[in-house]
Amino acid sequence: MKKLMQQIKKIKNLIFEGHADKARELVQSLNNPRIYEGLLEDNPDIDDGYVGTPEYLLRNGDFFLKLLAHIPQEANLDSKFKSVTKLQLSYTRISDVTPLKGFTQLTWLDLSGNQIGDVTPLKDLTQLTELDLGGNPINDVTPL
Secondary structure (H helix, E strand, O other), rough: HHHHHHHHHHHHHHHHHHHHHHHHHHHHHHHOOHHHHEEEHHOOOOEEEEEOOOOHHHHHHHHHHHHHOOOOOOOOOHHHHHHOOOEEEEOOOOOHHHHHHHHOOOOOOOOOOOOOOHHHHHHOOOOEEEOOOOOOOOOOOOOO
């Protein structure tokens, strides 16, 4: 348990220091469902299908999306996060929405104030009734 907590702390420190890519590589190399649990335990408002970004990831939305999209089934968080219907991801510096492709149950999605240029990966999110993309440098909304 102590080693696990040290690994989670190391990953969070890498993110804080601006090394989200290294943190992602470490998460993948450790291949431990408990890592995902530790990284997502601080997630706000995980009820009624709503998920927001943990505070330590507010400037690393791309990392958060990749984390959400790759939660191992063995992680105790899996069912909570796979049944997400509402995602609050505004102003989290997201540039790539590709990890959202598998979240076809989403009905509400706030991606405002990010760095998204291509919305093509969102085209299959057919359950969406509300989508906020304001404040993004989107090139073309035709795919939607």
